Amino acid sequence: MAFKENPSVYLVTKPAINWPQIANFFEEENVPPIPDSVRAGDDESAAVIEISARMCYMSYGRGRRDITDFINNLLSSKDGSVFEHVNYGLIVTGVSRSLTHELVRHRAGFAYSQRSQRYVDETEGTFVIPPALSSKRDFTKEARKVLDDALVHAAESYTELVTALEKSLPKSIFDSNTDRRKAIRQAARSVLPNATETKIFITANVRALRHFIELRGANFADWEIRFLAIEILKLLRVEAPLLFGDFLIEDLEDGTQITYPKYSKV
Ligand SMILES: Cc1cc2nc3c(=O)[nH]c(=O)nc-3n(C[C@H](O)[C@H](O)[C@H](O)COP(=O)(O)OP(=O)(O)OC[C@H]3O[C@@H](n4cnc5c(N)ncnc54)[C@H](O)[C@@H]3O)c2cc1C
Structure with a gap:
């Protein structure tokens, strides 16, 4: 049995531009070549936004020369759809099932693949400690004992249930061993708490990510998901400063x- 207090966030996919194809397109359309027509330079995330946004008016090589000004104008005028062209993939581990229950409520522009409690055995029992009960908060030490006892008990019950079902569920009613294992784990997981650790692969576009970070990074959000939202923001504003640089952290x-x-919400 193990406890985790912080998530791990891995930025695993990001946009890439096929520059020779963009150059061919500009040539065919008789618009200025790179770099005159792409003010974002080698900032590929901003360049995707710029190239897609300039498509609307075929304004390559014209209009606002400063890319920061160009992007901020899109954000302030809520021209949000062009921000859907830029997607990032994140692997997140060390988060609780209660966090991912909140996370997957974010539908538009998000894709998820989450570790299954039916296919994957939970006997190892890894649990995520809510920030209020973290070991750094000495003043909640007594409350933490209550949580630890409950988690130990839940982990034991899970293992006992798996063992009891392995003995009692007849093999004859299943087509395969995999089906039987799934039936055992799907029943046994009913005793696992919200604190059970999970792992999830998230792909989302910038418009959706900005909305997620705004809602879940706010004061009224749960501390665990708020921490995750801010961790994601910290990664993304290094990766794409023009697309996430307007967020302040306090x-x-x-x-x-x-x-x-x-x-706000573009
Ligand atoms: C602090 C906090 C507390 C919460 N508490 C609760 C709670 O107690 N109970 C509960 O059930 N939920 C709760 N939620 C979840 C909340 O209601 C939303 O489901 C969640 O935040 C996702 O937001 P969203 O729908 O804007 O996001 P997304 O699903 O990503 O949608 C993004 C945007 O797309 C548009 N959109 C998406 N789908 C549709 C649609 N079908 N029709 C029209 N427009 C659409 C909307 O403009 C929406 O804002 C809470 C959220 C927060 C941040």
């Missing part, structure tokens, strides 16, 4: 952080 007295954007 430290609160309770030891947590919040974030909010200059340009």
Whole structure:
């Protein structure tokens, strides 16, 4: 049995531009070549936004010369659809099932693949400690004992249930061993708590990610998902500063952080 207090977030996929094809397109259309027509230069995330947005008016090589000004104008005028062309893939581990239950409510522009509790055995029992009960918060030590006892008990019950079902569920009613194993685990997982650790692969576009970070990075969001939203923001604003640089991060007295954007829901 193990406890985790912080998630791990891996940025695993990001946009890539096929520059020779873009150059061919510009040549065919008789518009200025790269770099005159792409002010974002080698910032590929911003370049995807610029190339797609300029398609609307065929304004390659014209209009706003400064790419920051160009992107901020799209954000402030809520021209959000072009931000859907840029997608990132993230692997997130060390988060609780209650966090992912909240996460998967974000539908538009998100794709998810999550570790299955039917296919994967949970006997190892890894649990995520809510931030309020983290070992860094000495003043919640007593409350933490209550949680630890409950988690130990849940892990034991899971293992006992698996063993009992392995003995009692007749093999004859299943087509395969895999089906039987799934039936055992899907029943046994009913005793696992919200704190059970899970792993999830998320792909989302920038419009959707900005909305997620705004909602879940706010003061009223649960501390665990708020921490995750801010971790994701920290990765993305290094990766794509023009697309996420308007978010400010603030430290609160309770030891947590919040974030909010200059340009709300685009
Ligand atoms: C602090 C907090 C507390 C919450 N508490 C609860 C709770 O107690 N109970 C609960 O059930 N949920 C709760 N939620 C979840 C919340 O209601 C949303 O389901 C979740 O935040 C996803 O937001 P969304 O629908 O805007 O996102 P997405 O599903 O990603 O949608 C993004 C945007 O696309 C548009 N859109 C998406 N789907 C549709 C559609 N079908 N029709 C029209 N427009 C659409 C909307 O503009 C929407 O804002 C809470 C969320 C937060 C942040």
